[in-house]
Amino acid sequence: MSELKRKASRQAIFKRSLSRELVGLVLVLSVFSVRVTPASELSISSAGIALGGSQTEIGVGLGYHRSFANWLQGSFALLYQTLKFGETSVNAWSVRVGPTFNMDGVINQAYFLGLGYAYRKGDGAISSGATDPNATGPYLQFGKRISLGGTFSLRPNVSATFAGGAHIRLEPLSVSYFF
Numbered sequence: 001m002s003e004l005k006r007k008a009s010r011q012a013i014f015k016r017s018l019s020r021e022l023v024g025l026v027l028v029l030s031v032f033s034v035r036v037t038p039a040s041e042l043s044i045s046s047a048g049i050a051l052g053g054s055q056t057e058i059g060v061g062l063g064y065h066r067s068f069a070n071w072l073q074g075s076f077a078l079l080y081q082t083l084k085f086g087e088t089s090v091n092a093w094s095v096r097v098g099p100t101f102n103m104d105g106v107i108n109q110a111y112f113l114g115l116g117y118a119y120r121k122g123d124g125a126i127s128s129g130a131t132d133p134n135a136t137g138p139y140l141q142f143g144k145r146i147s148l149g150g151t152f153s154l155r156p157n158v159s160a161t162f163a164g165g166a167h168i169r170l171e172p173l174s175v176s177y178f179f
Contacts, residue, residue: 038107043077083122117138137162138161
């Protein structure tokens, strides 16, 4: 009889131990599944202006940024620009891909730094290789999100793209939607 009691006691201890471990596992998994930041950000630039070398540019852009952590996003942007080089102008599409680093805990109010690779394709050719609209190269972007309340933020920024020459782009009217 005492052997049965010991066996029952060991089974009860095992069940309690197992249930505690399962509760602990559920708590750990729930902590990792909780998102502190929104999973995605959609950015729209309605008035980008670039001045660099002999180039003047105005354009619009659409970006998608996927959060992997509060401080890290994978970013993709598609931009349409009208580029003017002296007396010649062309229309061009640009694609930018790379990580964005957020420098504050609250993503919709954070300073951010984007780094990556840019590809630009124009509908014409320019005689100067330094201002060619058909080029690839790195880009660097710095800005600050300013919360407009809820899921919207103003996202003014400045970027330098080194594709077809060095070009500085100002985007004072960029906005973000978080979802």
